[in-house]
Amino acid sequence: MTRKTVLVAGATGLVGYAAMKHFGGAGDCDVIALSRRRPDESFGARFISLDLTDGVCCAAMTEELRAVTHLVYAALHERPGLVAGWREQEQIETNDRMLRNLLNPLAAAAPGLQHVTLLQGTKAYGVHVRPLAVPARENRSEMHDQANFYWNQENYVRAKQAGQEWAWSILRPVLIVGEATGSAMNVISALGAHAALREWDGFSDLPFPGGAARVAQAVDADVLARAIAWAGGATNARNEIFNVTNGDVFVWQNIWPAIAEALGMRDGGSVPMSLDAATRQRGAEWDVLRARHGLRGGTLDEFVGLSFEYADYTMGYGRGQPGPPALVSTIKLQQAGFHEVMDTEAMFRKWFALYQDKRLLPSR
Numbered sequence: 001m002t003r004k005t006v007l008v009a010g011a012t013g014l015v016g017y018a019a020m021k022h023f024g025g026a027g028d029c030d031v032i033a034l035s036r037r038r039p040d041e042s043f044g045a046r047f048i049s050l051d052l053t054d055g056v057c058c059a060a061m062t063e064e065l066r067a068v069t070h071l072v073y074a075a076l077h078e079r080p081g082l083v084a085g086w087r088e089q090e091q092i093e094t095n096d097r098m099l100r101n102l103l104n105p106l107a108a109a110a111p112g113l114q115h116v117t118l119l120q121g122t123k124a125y126g127v128h129v130r131p132l133a134v135p136a137r138e139n140r141s142e143m144h145d146q147a148n149f150y151w152n153q154e155n156y157v158r159a160k161q162a163g164q165e166w167a168w169s170i171l172r173p174v175l176i177v178g179e180a181t182g183s184a185m186n187v188i189s190a191l192g193a194h195a196a197l198r199e200w201d202g203f204s205d206l207p208f209p210g211g212a213a214r215v216a217q218a219v220d221a222d223v224l225a226r227a228i229a230w231a232g233g234a235t236n237a238r239n240e241i242f243n244v245t246n247g248d249v250f251v252w253q254n255i256w257p258a259i260a261e262a263l264g265m266r267d268g269g270s271v272p273m274s275l276d277a278a279t280r281q282r283g284a285e286w287d288v289l290r291a292r293h294g295l296r297g298g299t300l301d302e303f304v305g306l307s308f309e310y311a312d313y314t315m316g317y318g319r320g321q322p323g324p325p326a327l328v329s330t331i332k333l334q335q336a337g338f339h340e341v342m343d344t345e346a347m348f349r350k351w352f353a354l355y356q357d358k359r360l361l362p363s364r
Contacts, residue, residue: 178221210315214323247341
């Protein structure tokens with residue numbers, strides 16, 4: 001079996017961290033992890049600190065990149081005002097430039113490059129600006145008329161790959177749930193920190209803070225990592241786009257009792273509240289709480305990042321009427337050969353338990 005060298009860009013994010021963990025334990029590959037800050041664990045990967053917005057530093061990386069056979073590009077530029085930023089030209093241009101800064105020298109330096117994986121998401125179907133056509137299908141309802149860095153990156157990779165032996169795959173996950181500290185879109189850290197501070201205040205119940213219900217989907221980060229690994233070697237995945245989900249659907253209010261239980265609390269009904277407005281300001285209290293419990297996740301900002309904003313968005317804070325369903329089809333992925341599924345309620349229990357075991361959140 002030919003040994004692979006997998007380059008994971010964005011190794012501290014939800015997708016990159018899961019991919020680094022998966023490939024690090026695969027046994028048939030070497031892993032190079034790129035990010036500005038060091039991951040909490042490297043899983044045997046060789047870590048290189050790199051700011052992908054710095055084209056000069058990226059261009060100087062050619063010697064480090066010669067052995068790379070697979071690129072997992074999971075790097076992402078986000079900034080406060082998360083949801084509004086998704087349509088801002090500065091964010092679009094920065095994400096476009098980051099990919100070019102890395103792939104240009106990589107493609108020139110790595111003669112054995114075989115595959116590039118890009119990550120998009122349901123913003124490709126305009127979920128942030130309009131109701132989805134249910135179910136959203138690949139190559140049917142994309143919003144190319146809506147400014148989005150996905151299209152800049154995709155067009156660049158398609159043009160770059162022309163005439164080359166390497167292939168690409170684009171995966172479109174839904175709500176990703178997994179492990180990452182300081183992430184822009186990690187509901188586990190946001191909800192876990194909120195629950196810990198509520199319990200610190202003396203409450204034993206955990207009300208649902210979002211708005212009116214909406215049928216949605218999620219994907220476990222480890223399942224997504226295995227889909228990335230499959231896409232990197234499957235003939236049916238060459239130059240194709242796939243939606244990726246757990247395989248079921250959920251409504252936040254329906255799984256909330258399980259979330260509360262996983263955090264050692266009881267379901268507190270529905271009490272709408274902006275986590276970004278109410279909890280993000282409690283950094284001083286978090287410092288006392290984490291010292292008391294010996295938590296390892298750093299300050300509240302270091303632990304949660306922009307995820308309070310994302311939790312408000314994905315749980316529909318401020319939504320007064322039931323939201324339109326946000327569902328994508330995974331028929332194309334299954335027909336191509338990737339069949340793994342996971343129960344979404346079990347997924348939430350899994351990640352809260354892991355955070356507790358690793359002392360990122362207080363134990364139950």
